[in-house]
Amino acid sequence: MKDEFAQVPISDGDLAVLAGIVADADELQAQLTAVQVAEVRMLARAGQLADKQAAASRDNVRLHDMALRSIAAELGGVVRVTDRTMQARIGEAREIVECYPTTLAAWEAGRITRGHVRVIVDAGSMVPASRRAEYEAEAIKRCTRDTPNRVRSALEILAERTAERPFTERHRDAAKGRKVRLVVGRNGMSSFIADVPTVIGDGILDRLTQQAQTIIDARDDRDLESGDRDRRGIDEIRADVFADLLLAGAPALDPTADGDGPGALGAIRAQVQVVVPALTLLGRDDGPADLVGRSPIDADTARCLAANTPTWARVLTEPVDGTVLAVDRYRTPWPQRRFLRARDQHCRFPGCRRAAIRCEIDHTIDAAKGGPTTLWNLAHLCQRHHSMKQFTPWRVRQLPGGVLEWTSPTGRVYREDAPAPPVAFMPASATDAPF
Numbered sequence: 005m006k007d008e009f010a011q012v013p014i015s016d017g018d019l020a021v022l023a024g025i026v027a028d029a030d031e032l033q034a035q036l037t038a039v040q041v042a043e044v045r046m047l048a049r050a051g052q053l054a055d056k057q058a059a060a061s062r063d064n065v066r067l068h069d070m071a072l073r074s075i076a077a078e079l080g081g082v083v084r085v086t087d088r089t090m091q092a093r094i095g096e097a098r099e100i101v102e103c104y105p106t107t108l109a110a111w112e113a114g115r116i117t118r119g120h121v122r123v124i125v126d127a128g129s130m131v132p133a134s135r136r137a138e139y140e141a142e143a144i145k146r147c148t149r150d151t152p153n154r155v156r157s158a159l160e161i162l163a164e165r166t167a168e169r170p171f172t173e174r175h176r177d178a179a180k181g182r183k184v185r186l187v188v189g190r191n192g193m194s195s196f197i198a199d200v201p202t203v204i205g206d207g208i209l210d211r212l213t214q215q216a217q218t219i220i221d222a223r224d225d226r227d228l229e230s231g232d233r234d235r236r237g238i239d240e241i242r243a244d245v246f247a248d249l250l251l252a253g254a255p256a257l258d259p260t261a262d263g264d265g266p267g268a269l270g271a272i273r274a275q276v277q278v279v280v281p282a283l284t285l286l287g288r289d290d291g292p293a294d295l296v297g298r299s300p301i302d303a304d305t306a307r308c309l310a311a312n313t314p315t316w317a318r319v320l321t322e323p324v325d326g327t328v329l330a331v332d333r334y335r336t337p338w339p340q341r342r343f344l345r346a347r348d349q350h351c352r353f354p355g356c357r358r359a360a361i362r363c364e365i366d367h368t369i370d371a372a373k374g375g376p377t378t379l380w381n382l383a384h385l386c387q388r389h390h391s392m393k394q395f396t397p398w399r400v401r402q403l404p405g406g407v408l409e410w411t412s413p414t415g416r417v418y419r420e421d422a423p424a425p426p427v428a429f430m431p432a433s434a435t436d437a438p439f
């Protein structure tokens with residue numbers, strides 16, 4: 005008969021090994037905590053240094069931002085994250101060090117973990133500074149008894165109770181944080197996220213649902229007659245209607261309208277920058293195209309976009325290393341701009357992937373200092389990194405082949421090669437090159 009209460013057999017030897025592993029885990033956890041706390045303190049010091057650099061100046065806000073960007077880029081280069089990511093980490097670290105000292109001490113003493121700290125700080129955002137110490141003490145007590153995920157809602161309620169400001173006021177502030185963003189996913193798909201007031205979001209979903217339902221009703225009648233079947237489910241139809249409205253619809257409020265006719269907003273068309281290998285374009289292979297600054301897109305979508313595009317930049321590349329040799333100048337009115345866009349593809353600050361169509365063309369040696377408007381002195385920089393080059397000690401020079409060499413304020417050198425485009429026309433075409 006099977007023993008329902010059989011235990012996993014464990015020998016004395018195995019038990020000793022396990023005890024060793026557990027002791028190691030305990031020791032490593034303590035070391036990890038010490039390192040994480042030290043990192044948070046270091047990041048906060050970096051942020052405070054930016055304050056100090058800007059304090060002397062009258063143009064305080066802009067200078068502070070530039071000082072912070074420059075420092076974030078310096079640190080980002082060392083730990084290999086973008087300066088934007090580093091700047092966000094510095095902000096989080098300062099909040100912990102400056103606003104939650106007791107929480108930091110509890111973390112350092114091993115009473116709570118990194119996850120707990122995150123929950124305490126997140127939920128604590130609505131607690132007024134005057135009651136923060138009281139909130140912290142109670143929050144830490146609860147955190148020592150449970151895991152971060154299980155304690156989260158209790159802390160939110162606790163924070164809600166200490167909040168002195170009325171809901172209306174908090175909503176007004178929160179609504180200032182409304183925004184839309186795109187989170188790139190896998191398989192050529194992305195999530196489009198809009199942070200809007202709940203009542204608006206609910207309304208949007210309701211309208212999409214009603215429209216989708218109307219499409220389904222209409223199609224069911226039509227399908228019976230034509231025999232053609234539209235098999236999309238309601239989720240798919242809602243997503244399609246959503247995209248349709250945003251790509252082709254006109255906003256109801258248009259300040260450019262003058263009363264006689266529609267304004268300019270509805271006429272603005274979306275722009276995307278796609279690099280398609282010639283063979284994919286010709287349908288000879290199904291290799292992916294590149295939606296610059298985002299992710300790969302599938303060959304069918306790329307060909308569909310290509311079929312609807314009136315002008316193309318033909319890029320001739322060196323067959324071995326992919327260096328851009330030439331861009332067909334006969335079809336385009338701005339060969340230099342086209343060439344640069346094809347060569348750079350995105351912002352040329354180390355690690356930045358903002359697409360060239362959303363960048364500015366920068367004179368590597370300033371035009372005011374005699375820098376010429378020639379290819380070897382021009383490169384794409386996004387607005388953030390363009391102003392960083394102008395207003396901080398970061399320096400750049402351009403080497404042959406479109407390579408940019410950046411030097412940080414402390415003298416670290418980063419080489420930013422021109423990206424190798426996935427485009428590769430047959431070498432035979434290169435004989436027709438206009439350059």
Ligand SMILES: [Zn+2]
Pocket residue numbers: 351352353356357358385386387388389
């Ligand atoms: Zn950039």
